Amino acid sequence: MRLILEIALTHIVGRGRQTIVAILGVAVGVGFSIAMAALMQGGQDNFVEQLVNTMPHVQITDEQRHARRQPAETVFDAVAIFGLRPRDDRRGIINPTAVLSWLRGWVPGRIAPNLKTQAVIRYSGRDVGASVIGVEPDTERGVSPIVDDFTEGSFGALDAGGNNIIVGDVMARRLGANLGNTLTAVSSEGLTRNFKIVGLFHTGTTARDEGEAYVLLKNAQILSARPNAINDIRIKLLDPNAAPPIARRIEAEFGYKAVAWQEANESLLEALVIRNVIMYTVVAAIMLVAGFGIFNIISTITHEKARDIAIMKSLGFAEGDMRRLFLLEGVSIGFAGSALGWLLGFAMVYALSLVRFELAATGQEMTKLPLAWSLLHYIIAAAFALGSAAVAGYLPARRAARLNPVDIVRGAT
Amino acid sequence: MSTLIETKSLTRVLAETVPVTLVQDITLSIGEREFVAITGPSGSGKSSLLYLLGLLDRPTAGILKIASRDTGPMDEEERARVRLSMIGFVFQFHFLLPEFTARENVALPMRKHGVLSRAQIHDRAGDLLGSLGLRDHLDKRPDQLSGGQRQRTAVARALANDPPIIFADEPTGSLDSENSEQVFSILQALVHERGKTVVAVTHDLDMAARMDRRINLIDGRIDGGT
Numbered sequence: 001m002r003l004i005l006e007i008a009l010t011h012i013v014g015r016g017r018q019t020i021v022a023i024l025g026v027a028v029g030v031g032f033s034i035a036m037a038a039l040m041q042g043g044q045d046n047f048v049e050q051l052v053n054t055m056p057h058v059q060i061t062d063e064q065r066h067a068r069r070q071p072a073e074t075v076f077d078a079v080a081i082f083g084l085r086p087r088d089d090r091r092g093i094i095n096p097t098a099v100l101s102w103l104r105g106w107v108p109g110r111i112a113p114n115l116k117t118q119a120v121i122r123y124s125g126r127d128v129g130a131s132v133i134g135v136e137p138d139t140e141r142g143v144s145p146i147v148d149d150f151t152e153g154s155f156g157a158l159d160a161g162g163n164n165i166i167v168g169d170v171m172a173r174r175l176g177a178n179l180g181n182t183l184t185a186v187s188s189e190g191l192t193r194n195f196k197i198v199g200l201f202h203t204g205t206t207a208r209d210e211g212e213a214y215v216l217l218k219n220a221q222i223l224s225a226r227p228n229a230i231n232d233i234r235i236k237l238l239d240p241n242a243a244p245p246i247a248r249r250i251e252a253e254f255g256y257k258a259v260a261w262q263e264a265n266e267s268l269l270e271a272l273v274i275r276n277v278i279m280y281t282v283v284a285a286i287m288l289v290a291g292f293g294i295f296n297i298i299s300t301i302t303h304e305k306a307r308d309i310a311i312m313k314s315l316g317f318a319e320g321d322m323r324r325l326f327l328l329e330g331v332s333i334g335f336a337g338s339a340l341g342w343l344l345g346f347a348m349v350y351a352l353s354l355v356r357f358e359l360a361a362t363g364q365e366m367t368k369l370p371l372a373w374s375l376l377h378y379i380i381a382a383a384f385a386l387g388s389a390a391v392a393g394y395l396p397a398r399r400a401a402r403l404n405p406v407d408i409v410r411g412a413t
Numbered sequence: 414m415s416t417l418i419e420t421k422s423l424t425r426v427l428a429e430t431v432p433v434t435l436v437q438d439i440t441l442s443i444g445e446r447e448f449v450a451i452t453g454p455s456g457s458g459k460s461s462l463l464y465l466l467g468l469l470d471r472p473t474a475g476i477l478k479i480a481s482r483d484t485g486p487m488d489e490e491e492r493a494r495v496r497l498s499m500i501g502f503v504f505q506f507h508f509l510l511p512e513f514t515a516r517e518n519v520a521l522p523m524r525k526h527g528v529l530s531r532a533q534i535h536d537r538a539g540d541l542l543g544s545l546g547l548r549d550h551l552d553k554r555p556d557q558l559s560g561g562q563r564q565r566t567a568v569a570r571a572l573a574n575d576p577p578i579i580f581a582d583e584p585t586g587s588l589d590s591e592n593s594e595q596v597f598s599i600l601q602a603l604v605h606e607r608g609k610t611v612v613a614v615t616h617d618l619d620m621a622a623r624m625d626r627r628i629n630l631i632d633g634r635i636d637g638g639t
Contacts, residue, residue, distance in 0.1 A: 003524045010517075011512055014513075307508075311509075314504075315496070315525070316526070316574070317493060318489060318490045318494075319489050319490075319493075406464045406469050
């Protein structure tokens with residue numbers, strides 16, 4: 001085997017230019033598939049990340065997933081009930097203190113209780129319908145998507161207490177209000193209360209920027225006449241991927257609807273699956289093309305060596321030796337090409353990571369290409385290159401090894 | 414004198430659409446220390462016979478024994494081993510591996526054989542080449558050697574594992590008369606001084622006449638007495 005290895009190396013080194021071309025061919029294939037995979041994977045990760053960052057990972061609301069079961073339904077197999085009038089439930093999560101301390105006991109993440117209520121916000125004769133969200137500034141900070149997105153004022157201004165409100169910048173523009181103006185909120189209960197604007201946020205999500213207003217939890221409870229009530233618990237987990245089982249457990253033990261972000265964005269994630277299919281198809285296509293290139297180069301070399309195969313057979317080398325020899329040459333070129341391709345891929349990904357784009361819409365935001373640095377890409381690309389190189393070395397070598405040396409020796413010059 | 418090569422009704426037919434008979438019904442035996450010429454007009458099957466005898470080709474019918482061993486039932490690995498240890502080849506063209514030096518080319522069959530140590534192989538390759546007047550060209554690659562030097566390197570390579578049989582296919586066919594003479598006398602010396610059996614295909618009747626025995630082929634059959 002060592003002899004075969006040495007012959008293979010001598011062959012490879014002896015044909016310097018051809019070898020370099022072959023190695024470069026492999027390297028380009030490997031490099032480009034790595035860069036492409038990094039780009040596509042990065043795009044997806046970035047998308048999911050944005051999704052995960054703006055949404056609570058688990059959101060518990062005071063709703064039930066199914067209509068309340070009537071006692072008769074649990075007792076009898078078949079029940080028909082007519083004229084049922086739904087009970088007038090007390091809205092809100094029952095016994096919020098106990099629920100929160102239970103959640104804090106085992107959920108790995110940050111938890112914030114809210115009271116979300118609908119209100120009309122009024123300023124200088126203009127009305128805007130809004131979700132008024134009552135928050136505890138301390139806990140909200142851990143889960144809120146708006147904390148870092150202030151154009152004026154800051155989230156911290158809520159801490160001070162008092163009748164303060166934070167609204168989206170679009171809403172403020174529609175109302176014609178500015179920082180420091182006093183708005184009037186009218187709740188569905190008919191209660192009216194004045195709030196002073198202490199902050200304007202801009203998240204980029206229009207629905208949020210024009211439809212949400214944040215006040216202290218106490219103020220929201222007063223506004224909706226529901227003292228101590230909360231109807232929404234938002235949870236940011238340390239590991240967003242753990243959301244579904246946690247949501248299931250909460251729902252199972254606690255009865256209220258708990259929605260994981262994956263469930264809330266099912267259609268988006270479905271679209272992502274399709275995107276994934278496209279991405280893997282593209283990467284596979286690149287690899288396939290690269291694989292054909294590798295195959296072509298190495299099989300050409302092997303074909304050119306048909307005469308040497310005949311000679312070595314006449315010297316007493318067996319067919320198996322010849323197959324191993326060219327397999328080894330193919331794999332060596334594959335190895336060298338993969339190593340170089342890794343460098344090339346790394347360099348390309350690095351270069352792409354330096355590219356900056358200016359987003360036309362806002363003018364000031366600079367965005368860079370989302371890139372994923374994944375060892376897996378490198379391993380897959382190299383494995384694919386090695387595979388093609390091995391096949392490319394093996395198939396022609398097998399044919400050449402089977403050839404009758406006489407045919408080659410005779411026709412030789 | 415013991416028999417090294419023995420054939421009985423050896424026949425080789427090319428399985429083309431119209432079958433072509435290369436060699437037909439060859440029965441012969443060649444012993445130790447024989448210097449045999451295979452002659453005949455072109456297309457008479459000289460080379461085909463040589464390749465059959467040298468286990469580079471398989472007969473379609475008939476029996477071939479090398480050193481009393483029937484080669485018929487041997488698989489490809491086994492035939493390769495026999496080629497390695499029993500047979501040396503010299504072709505019309507040198508057929509040296511272009512990436513290897515003269516010494517490495519000679520060393521290859523020994524390395525494959527795996528009997529000698531690397532140092533011994535190194536020395537023996539040098540000695541073989543030296544005995545053929547190539548002492549100064551050990552580390553040159555084939556493209557740095559002259560035609561005659563290459564052919565002598567090829568002879569040295571054929572001798573690498575000290576096989577009892579050397580097959581030569583027009584060994585002087587591509588050489589000028591001076592180099593031809595040189596290679597011929599080397600082959601002659603192999604028989605007379607080293608006790609090898611040399612079987613050479615040649616169309617040079619003068620050369621054939623200087624050899625110990627002549628097998629003349631016509632249309633794939635042996636012509637007249639051997």
